[in-house]
Amino acid sequence: MTQTNNNMTVNPDLAMERAKCNFNVLEVTHIFDGGERNTLQRKKIEDVALNSGASKDALGEEHMSPKEKYENAVRKSCIYATMMKNELAELSGLESFGVSSPVIRRTADAFFKEVSPFLLHLGMFVPTIMGQCTPEQQSYWLPRALDMQIIGTYAQTELGHGTFIRGLETTATYDPETEEFVLHSPTLSSYKWWAGGLGKTVNYCIVVAQLYTKGECHGTHPFIVQIRDEDTHVPLPGIKVGEIGPKMGFNTADNGFLGFDHYRIPREHMLMKNAQVLKDGTYVKVARHGKLTYGTMVFVRVVLVNEVAFNLAKASTIAVRYSAIRRQSKPKPDEVEPQILDYVTQQHKLFIAIATAHALQLCSTWLWESFSAVLAQMKGGNTDTLPEFHALSSCLKAISTSDSAHLIEQCRHACGGHGYMISSGIPNLYNFVSATRTYEGDYTVLLLQTARFLVKAYEQAEAKKPLTPTVSYLAHAFSGSRATWDNSPDGIIRSFQALAAGKTAVCVTNMRKRMRAGLSQVDAWEMSTIQLVAAAEAHCRAVIADTYRKEIVRLTANSSPNVKVVMDQLTTLYLYYWALERTGDLLMFTSVSQKDLVDLQIAYEELLLKIRPNAVGLVDAFDLRDELLHSTLGSYDGRVYERLMEEALKSPMNKEPVSDAYSKYLRPMMKGKL
Numbered sequence: 001m002t003q004t005n006n007n008m009t010v011n012p013d014l015a016m017e018r019a020k021c022n023f024n025v026l027e028v029t030h031i032f033d034g035g036e037r038n039t040l041q042r043k044k045i046e047d048v049a050l051n052s053g054a055s056k057d058a059l060g061e062e063h064m065s066p067k068e069k070y071e072n073a074v075r076k077s078c079i080y081a082t083m084m085k086n087e088l089a090e091l092s093g094l095e096s097f098g099v100s101s102p103v104i105r106r107t108a109d110a111f112f113k114e115v116s117p118f119l120l121h122l123g124m125f126v127p128t129i130m131g132q133c134t135p136e137q138q139s140y141w142l143p144r145a146l147d148m149q150i151i152g153t154y155a156q157t158e159l160g161h162g163t164f165i166r167g168l169e170t171t172a173t174y175d176p177e178t179e180e181f182v183l184h185s186p187t188l189s190s191y192k193w194w195a196g197g198l199g200k201t202v203n204y205c206i207v208v209a210q211l212y213t214k215g216e217c218h219g220t221h222p223f224i225v226q227i228r229d230e231d232t233h234v235p236l237p238g239i240k241v242g243e244i245g246p247k248m249g250f251n252t253a254d255n256g257f258l259g260f261d262h263y264r265i266p267r268e269h270m271l272m273k274n275a276q277v278l279k280d281g282t283y284v285k286v287a288r289h290g291k292l293t294y295g296t297m298v299f300v301r302v303v304l305v306n307e308v309a310f311n312l313a314k315a316s317t318i319a320v321r322y323s324a325i326r327r328q329s330k331p332k333p334d335e336v337e338p339q340i341l342d343y344v345t346q347q348h349k350l351f352i353a354i355a356t357a358h359a360l361q362l363c364s365t366w367l368w369e370s371f372s373a374v375l376a377q378m379k380g381g382n383t384d385t386l387p388e389f390h391a392l393s394s395c396l397k398a399i400s401t402s403d404s405a406h407l408i409e410q411c412r413h414a415c416g417g418h419g420y421m422i423s424s425g426i427p428n429l430y431n432f433v434s435a436t437r438t439y440e441g442d443y444t445v446l447l448l449q450t451a452r453f454l455v456k457a458y459e460q461a462e463a464k465k466p467l468t469p470t471v472s473y474l475a476h477a478f479s480g481s482r483a484t485w486d487n488s489p490d491g492i493i494r495s496f497q498a499l500a501a502g503k504t505a506v507c508v509t510n511m512r513k514r515m516r517a518g519l520s521q522v523d524a525w526e527m528s529t530i531q532l533v534a535a536a537e538a539h540c541r542a543v544i545a546d547t548y549r550k551e552i553v554r555l556t557a558n559s560s561p562n563v564k565v566v567m568d569q570l571t572t573l574y575l576y577y578w579a580l581e582r583t584g585d586l587l588m589f590t591s592v593s594q595k596d597l598v599d600l601q602i603a604y605e606e607l608l609l610k611i612r613p614n615a616v617g618l619v620d621a622f623d624l625r626d627e628l629l630h631s632t633l634g635s636y637d638g639r640v641y642e643r644l645m646e647e648a649l650k651s652p653m654n655k656e657p658v659s660d661a662y663s664k665y666l667r668p669m670m671k672g673k674l
């Protein structure tokens with residue numbers, strides 16, 4: 001029997017789950033949104049952006065040709081950009097629209113099943129103008145970019161190099177005669193490759209190139225470069241630009257390639273906040289830290305933690321709601337088939353996804369606040385906190401994107417065959433999030449950046465020198481005894497820190513041994529990189545666990561008792577889950593016994609059962625409108641089978657009773673006339 005809820009026919013199993021939920025869902029929504037005010041503002045923005053129906057497509061994107069898909073994405077980007085400039089900017093309290101509203105960013109997902117071709121304009125082009133220009137340059141470029149009179153992207157990666165920025169080959173050679181830079185692509189591998197929107201959409205881009213002046217190379221620097229005519233959009237002479245072709249995801253992002261044939265730009269188009277080339281070609285370094293030109297990447301790494309938390313919330317909403325309506329198997333012959341959500345293995349797959357979405361959401365807010373503090377210090381000329389922040393943002397980007405991609409795939413597994421349908425929404429989420437593990441710094445490469453910092457911090461701890469906050473636990477690494485296991489939340493967090501410290505110590509010891517045996521420092525480091533990655537991962541897990549726990553305790557201080565309980569259960573689940581995933585490490589670096597681990601497994605299983613009645617309430621608390629989920633399996637009303645059939649009937653393959661392929665191939669073959 002179906003029930004109605006807000007004038008909506010709701011699947012009875014979902015209605016039953018909602019009736020069972022014992023906590024105030026709205027209170028948890030406020031926690032996830034960062035406060036009631038944010039929830040109210042988000043809802044206003046969503047109402048304005050989505051109630052008009054402008055986000056909807058007549059024909060599903062998945063049935064369009066690549067060209068139609070792209071054009072449709074541009075059409076909707078223009079609609080959304082216009083809304084952003086007008087109604088939404090005002091609602092979000094921004095003077096101008098842009099990078100600073102995660103809500104506006106998240107609401108955009110209702111318009112795009114994949115991504116907007118404007119993503120790089122708002123995600124990297126505008127932030128680079130904000131972060132790398134002098135005030136004069138900014139006052140020229142920023143209003144034009146924010147008003148979308150020009151559209152840009154960020155072209156750094158080349159065919160031959162993405163990770164190793166110092167290895168980029170595009171050159172920008174200063175010509176003092178004309179006061180211009182000459183951009184050139186000397187080899188095939190120097191062609192810019194990947195930049196989003198470059199293929200067909202943008203007319204400007206940030207180009208990262210090796211700067212030459214007075215015969216000397218000064219390393220990579222950013223330039224703002226016009227590549228298409230502002231009126232006709234035709235590529236300018238000296239520019240070779242195009243789209244790179246189909247990809248696993250991002251197929252509406254027209255990622256592109258770009259080559260230069262001695263292409264000239266004015267001297268003022270070098271972004272000169274951190275370094276300058278004077279009219280006569282003299283190079284002047286302004287910045288106090290050598291890596292400030294990497295600033296846009298650091299910004300995006302911070303943003304991505306929030307981005308993947310949101311996408312994981314979507315996947316877990318889809319999979320939990322579906323698991324509540326799906327019934328399968330008959331373990332007890334006299335009873336009806338259970339909801340698959342009742343299987344403990346299903347709970348094991350899904351509840352960690354819900355907890356991780358919370359953990360990453362809270363860590364992302366904390367990371368953003370730390371980033372703002374670092375930027376404020378740098379404004380005053382102090383770059384002391386940058387190395388720690390680079391190490392922190394690198395590992396959080398790596399682990400959050402990797403965990404989210406893995407858990408989204410786990411949500412797909414949890415949805416069985418139907419999860420494989422594009423209409424379930426999960427494949428697009430996975431394709432999007434799995435790319436985040438690679439772009440803006442590959443997983444391994446970024447963890448090795450964190451490992452560099454950890455090793456240095458370990459050496460400082462060894463020398464009894466002061467440590468920065470996120471690695472202060474290393475001070476206890478020299479006690480000589482194994483950390484005492486204790487299964488309280490704080491005890492588990494201390495154990496995670498002991499694992500990170502222990503793994504770092506092993507790396508340092510092994511590197512020293514290898515160097516004593518005759519290896520160079522570089523080779524000893526290289527031979528230890530598997531363990532260094534593991535140490536950085538352990539460090540990051542300790543940071544996430546600690547931050548999640550502290551933030552939940554803080555944010556629920558005034559919550560109602562049942563909300564406190566369910567939020568505590570989720571954080572505890574997160575800690576138990578990762579302790580059980582790392583039993584070998586715990587045995588190596590803490591006093592944990594076999595019995596402790598057996599008890600922990602039982603406590604984990606009991607926790608799953610406690611969370612079970614609130615599972616649908618927990619995903620409802622993410623408060624994701626159906627327009628954002630794009631899912632036949634995860635809609636609020638649970639009309640799963642009806643929606644699957646409706647979508648199947650929309651398939652262009654069902655337009656004709658007999659396919660042309662019958663008369664062309666099948667019939668001739670079957671009649672022996674092929």
Ligand SMILES: CCCCCCCCCC/C=C\CCCCCCCCCC(=O)SCCNC(=O)CCNC(=O)[C@H](O)C(C)(C)COP(=O)(O)OP(=O)(O)OC[C@H]1O[C@@H](n2cnc3c(N)ncnc32)[C@H](O)[C@@H]1OP(=O)(O)O
Nearest residue numbers: 077081108116118122123163165291294390439440441452
């Ligand atoms: C209308 C429609 C609307 C649609 C909605 C739109 C809404 C928009 C809002 C947008 C919001 C968000 C979305 C954002 C999504 C954007 C999508 C992005 C797509 C992808 C873009 C890209 O991928 S761009 C390319 C990125 N590339 C990389 O990340 C390259 C990775 N490589 C590196 O970073 C570096 O090369 C390296 C760090 C690996 C090494 O650098 P290098 O060789 O120079 O250094 P060393 O290893 O020698 O180290 C020397 C010391 O420097 C330290 N270091 C390195 N990097 C930094 C840094 N960044 N900061 C500080 N310090 C740094 C390093 O640690 C060494 O230190 P020591 O050990 O002390 O010597």
Ligand SMILES: Cc1cc2nc3c(=O)[nH]c(=O)nc-3n(C[C@H](O)[C@H](O)[C@H](O)COP(=O)(O)OP(=O)(O)OC[C@H]3O[C@@H](n4cnc5c(N)ncnc54)[C@H](O)[C@@H]3O)c2cc1C
Nearest residue numbers: 154155156157161162163194195196435438439440441444
């Ligand atoms: C969807 C998508 C969108 C993108 N958008 C943009 C964009 O808009 N603008 C832009 O400039 N770029 C963009 N990129 C490029 C992206 O930033 C790079 O692909 C990314 O930084 C990884 O670099 P790479 O491709 O050179 O990988 P590689 O460095 O070649 O990595 C290949 C393998 O080598 C390993 N490896 C590399 N170096 C080391 C090392 N030092 N130690 C150990 N292992 C190593 C890696 O771990 C990985 O396993 C995009 C990429 C994707 C997938």
